[in-house]
Amino acid sequence: MKKTLGIIGGVGPLATMFIGEMIVRRTKASKDQEHVHTIIDNDTTIPDRTAYILDQTNENPVPYLQRDTQKLASVGADIICIPCNTAHTFFHEMQEVSPVPVLHMIRETAKRASELGAKRVGILATDGTLAANVYQAALQEMDIEPVIASVHIQKQVMSVIYDYVKAGKEVTPEQWQPIEDAMLGLDCDRIILGCTELSIVNKELKLGERYIDSLIVLAEVAITACGYELNN
Structure with missing residues (x-):
């Protein structure tokens, strides 16, 4: 059974487009229908993760990350990933609200x-x-x-x-x-x-x-x- 991938993007936008490209290029497929069904939420409103880690008077990205995790699951994602290493500081907060697995980069x-x-x-x-x-x-x-x-x-x-x-x-x-x-x-x-x-x-x-x-x-x-x- 093939699963649908959800990507929390926008962190940053160029890296989001690149992982989408890499998923297509690295998948063994000979036609469109053999590629991974992917849902990308390029959410550029997520506050800077490093800024918050270093100074918690800055805006907290966790509510945004949790919202996007739940949003992707609600529209059909079976597995979620986020192409941002720094965001994995908040991995547990994301996984605890997610009804589907979140990959740990x-x-x-x-x-x-x-x-x-x-x-x-x-x-x-x-x-x-x-x-x-x-x-x-x-x-x-x-x-x-x-x-x-x-x-x-x-x-x-x-x-x-x-x-x-x-x-x-x-x-x-x-x-x-x-x-x-x-x-x-x-x-x-x-x-x-x-x-x-x-x-x-x-x-x-x-x-x-x-x-x-x-x-x-x-x-x-x-x-x-x-x-x-x-x-x-």
């Missing part, structure tokens, strides 16, 4: 790192995701050592996410190279792209096999969870 990405035999993994993510400790905890559960960038490099990562990708600007190889060099200098055998805006950078710059792209992991898990096969 961060746990699935940590599981992928384990399957690849990684032992020391760099995490490139928002300040909010890092402050919430969700990736560190997920990797440690897999007996993998998490590695965080220096304050200087983390500022560059946040600039790439907010000043470039979220602003619709392209990131150049010259802008990305210092980030990669710094993580490799920390002896990371793999690097997690733990923000879906960084998945856009990966798409444009083709960063290479050392990286584990959380958005692509989520797309592949969603496909199989809905009862479809992956392309080779």
Whole structure:
């Protein structure tokens, strides 16, 4: 029995369109009817997750995330995913109000790192995701050592996410190279792209096999969870 996928989007909008594309491209199908039935709610009204995690006087995104979870289930979604790593800080709040399963992007990405035999993994993510400790905890559960960038490099990562990708600007190889060099200098055998805006950078710059792209992991898990096969 094939299942319908619901996607809570808008976090950010470009990453939402990209996961939709990846689901189509990674599904083994020869015609329209063999693709995953997907319902996308590109809800750009959801408040910034990092801003709230770092300062809870900002608007709380949880009511929006819970509303969208219930909305997608009410219109036929059998499984729900959200292509935003930082939003998984509030995973339990989303799942507790959802009548259907919500996929856990961060746990699935940590599981992928384990399957690849990684032992020391760099995490490139928002300040909010890092402050919430969700990736560190997920990797440690897999007996993998998490590695965080220096304050200087983390500022560059946040600039790439907010000043470039979220602003619709392209990131150049010259802008990305210092980030990669710094993580490799920390002896990371793999690097997690733990923000879906960084998945856009990966798409444009083709960063290479050392990286584990959380958005692509989520797309592949969603496909199989809905009862479809992956392309080779």
